[in-house]
Amino acid sequence: MTKIVIIGNGMTSYKFCEKIIAKAVPGTLQLVVFGEEPRPAYDRVHLSAFFSGKTAQDLELAPADWYAQQGITLHLGDPVQHIDRAQKTVHSHKGITETYDYLVMATGAAAFVPPIPGVDKKGVFIYRTIEDLEMIRDYAPHAATGAVIGGGLLGLEAAKALLDLGLRDTHVIEFAPRLMPRQIDDSGSSLLKAQLEKLGLRVHTSMQTTAILGDDTITGLQFADDSSLPADILIISAGIAPRDELARLCGLDTGHRGGIVVNEQLQTSDPYIYAIGECALYNGMIYGLVAPGYEMAEVVASQLTGTEKAFTGFDMSTKLKLIGVDVASFGNPFTPADQCRSIVFEDTLKGVYKRINITPDGQHLLGGILIGDADDYNMLLQTAKNKVVLPPNPEDVLLGARGGQAEGAAGVLGLPDEATICSCENISKAAICNAVKDGHETLDAVKKCTKAATCCGGCAPMVKDLITATLKSQGKYIRNVLCEHFDYSRQELFDLIRIKNLYSFDEVLDHYGHGDGCEVCKPAIASILASLWNEMILAKGNDTAQDSNDRFLANIQKGGTYSVVPRVPGGEITPRQLMVIAQVAEKYNLYTKITGGQRIDMFGAHVNDLPLIWEELIAAGFESGHAYGKALRTVKSCVGSTWCRFGLHDSVSYAIRIEQRYRGLRAPHKIKSAVSGCIRECAEAQSKDFGIIATEKGWNLYVCGNGGSKPQHAVLLAGDLDSETCIRYIDRFLMFYIKTADPLTRTATWLNKLDGGIEYLRNVVVNDSLGIAAQLESEMQALVDNYKCEWKEVVENPALRKRFSHFVNAPEEKDPTVSFEHLREQKKAAEWK
Amino acid sequence: MSLSNTATITWFFACKVEDVPANGGVCVKYRDEQIALFHFSRRGEWYATQNLCPHRRQMALSRGMIGTQGGEPKVACPFHKKSFSLADGRCLSDDTECSLTTYPVKVEEDRVYIGIVNGSGHAAVMA
């Protein structure tokens, strides 16, 4: 039995335990771990997630029971204070003495705090442990202005955390002339700075802090250039200091600037003592990242279980997370200009900067920097690491092949088998492909089997691409199936359900699926049924197949209340209707807001109140606005020729006509529209799924525009149409979209994927190239004729009404956990934890 | 599912079978607690879990959608779609998310009862 004592229970310590347990013959090892922190090892990399609701327990890498189950003795809250190398024993703060055969030091690093006078004042924090974050969280509400010393990876993360904690006025102070001096170059840094300032951070570079001002409590910072900055809270994130104090005490070799010196085997100057993670100094270098620490854990675990393995350095590529701007640097981003060629792409408008360094012969990628768009990070990193030969025009790896050529060597399949895909867990391309070949054909299955993509998740898109590529190479046809319960695509099911005349989710499942359904196939099929038959969506047992918002005919919000959005066709509303909304909102204590869709949203309704609220609205002539459904939302209008001196036609009347025609229409995703009275386009019709703009001769019809996160302009489908033809084209267009789009695909994405693009679509809709135009029109007419306001049906139907209560056994009572906070003259949902 | 031998279960009457939508859930009030009760009628099964979703601490699971994943019955929270096993409460979408407390359910003559261990009003924790 070999006894191994591990000092420190941080990320690498845990990984070491996991790895050595997996490698060792059971019963041959005894492991004892000492941790200084009060809790078992947690995910420090995602520490900031603590502020967005993760608890300390959520962040645990494994619960304390795990150690017990593996037979590992874990002493928490008990730092080792002394190592006796002659006796091979360690002594802890609480008085425990343990002997060891081998000792593994995984003591990590502490935040480096520069010797600035005043760092001990109240309101000054570091950013390393859960306790640090707890203190920051408790202090932040008393502060208005925040500052962070250090504009590196961690400093920026800390600054974003202060912003998210509500400190709208947050400053980053960097000593160097640029941000992230170790990862990115000057141009990259100035672009990053501009992007961060858009997020609300204020960045000060070339600033040396000389003192922290205030009596007991911080009030500001003093700089070397005699300027100063008021601040109520300060986080110091100026680098890390390896925890080598124990090693020093027992006479192990340490570096000038800290760190426990190790060789390729990760042995310290005492061959029975190893050091791994952020405390280890290999080849003059401290690796302040988790992936090299895990690799070190792997090397030592292998050696102690009898397999030779060496640590030969590690790539310091990183991708910054959480900050709201993509930043990545990989390989060597700073190769001197005489040893490489650089290709730089910059778009200051979009805030994108990309630079790659390649060998002078143009064959290999050496490293680079990506800011604003780091989607290609994994691919480029692997191309550099694996010395993949670059395409003839190396700029293609930055800009994509632009000559209509097929993807060159840079695709995932171009990578060699040894290429590391998941660097946190060190999983190779071969391991992932083999797992797929062994039958693990989904991302979840591959994650479980290989552990790839389970840590930071950054490689998940590449893993997905590999799964698809491997399946394809095996000759497997990748069908776009709904989920594990249906081996059909949405389009196939749409046709099957229509042909078989099926009306409920259960019938469809019995005919074409297997198992019991899930949150993916249920709403997709419920939506198909609604698009086909336009029956009451809560009937025939389909209520529980509807997405939660559809099931309660309202959008659920923070805290569990709902919003109420009556339809206001074209945005036209009478003073009397406004009074009704005002009365209802006051009576039921609802927050009111004008939406971006030209109507009024009332928020904060208890589920019990929904039928009562709608009863009053319906009595006053309102209808459901379907704000909760994948359905027609709003048809915005501009005021048009009735009042506007430029208006060509009456855009409001036409918008109302369109909205009333398609109200309640359900589709693969929501549909929005707008009508503008002239080319000045005040209704923003060109950002809608279908938009109409008045011309001298009629209407121009635009389709497939989108707002949202990837905005896209609509494209002209047909011009100068009369009102009737325009509606016929819209009928055909919408029905064709409804029949053929994948679930949750907006019209813009649908068009982008449509073979033949807008030309094809125009042929189908305008020239009737498929000969289905008449059918599409009559199908649409059937849906239009079948329209009923679903809220009216609920209000009039006691059985449906009954479902709108919180407690089944106390239907009168409201959810007592719902609470609100005061905001200006109204209320808002209480912040969630 | 197994209950420890020493535990005694107190059954309380939650509602009638017809009060729960087929293949859906309702929220049951038990003293100061909220319990989500599900009728997985397609499988002829009943389940009960805490109503609180541990992710953002929302009283919402009874309004979630039920289904299966690899044959295992589960509920997906309406807020962010994290799903939890109805059988043992563990989170199926995220290894780090907390588990749900689950409760035994029995149906007698159209009446649905939820079991509370030791009458403590707390977690009939099932392994």
Ligand code: SRM
């Ligand atoms: C209320 C409103 C914001 C406001 O206060 O103005 C709003 C609120 C929500 N939007 Fe929106 N959107 C609102 C106008 C918009 C607009 C502007 C517009 O319609 O002119 C857009 C961009 C235009 C577009 O859709 O192309 C917009 C793009 C989105 C998206 C992104 C869609 C996309 O294609 O990427 C989502 C997410 C989704 O649907 O999956 C979304 C989702 C949501 C949800 C439903 C989020 C959710 O699931 O809870 C919000 C519901 C709040 C609630 O409880 O009622 N909302 N949303 C607006 C309601 C308009 C209305 O009267 O119905």
Ligand SMILES: Cc1cc2nc3c(=O)[nH]c(=O)nc-3n(C[C@H](O)[C@H](O)[C@H](O)COP(=O)(O)OP(=O)(O)OC[C@H]3O[C@@H](n4cnc5c(N)ncnc54)[C@H](O)[C@@H]3O)c2cc1C
């Ligand atoms: C906010 C933040 C964000 C980060 N983001 C990233 C990122 O995006 N990507 C990335 O790769 N890395 C990131 N890191 C760095 C990463 O967390 C570290 O590289 C990693 O945690 C190092 O692991 P370790 O085991 O060496 O040290 P640690 O995780 O610090 O563990 C060392 C442990 O040893 C304990 N200890 C020290 N001395 C003793 C003693 N004498 N006795 C007992 N116990 C002792 C310490 O208390 C500590 O718990 C981030 C770090 C922070 C703080």
Ligand code: SF4
């Ligand atoms: S933009 Fe985001 S936060 Fe604002 S309403 Fe839309 S979904 Fe909600």
Ligand code: FES
């Ligand atoms: S609150 Fe349930 S998944 Fe987020």
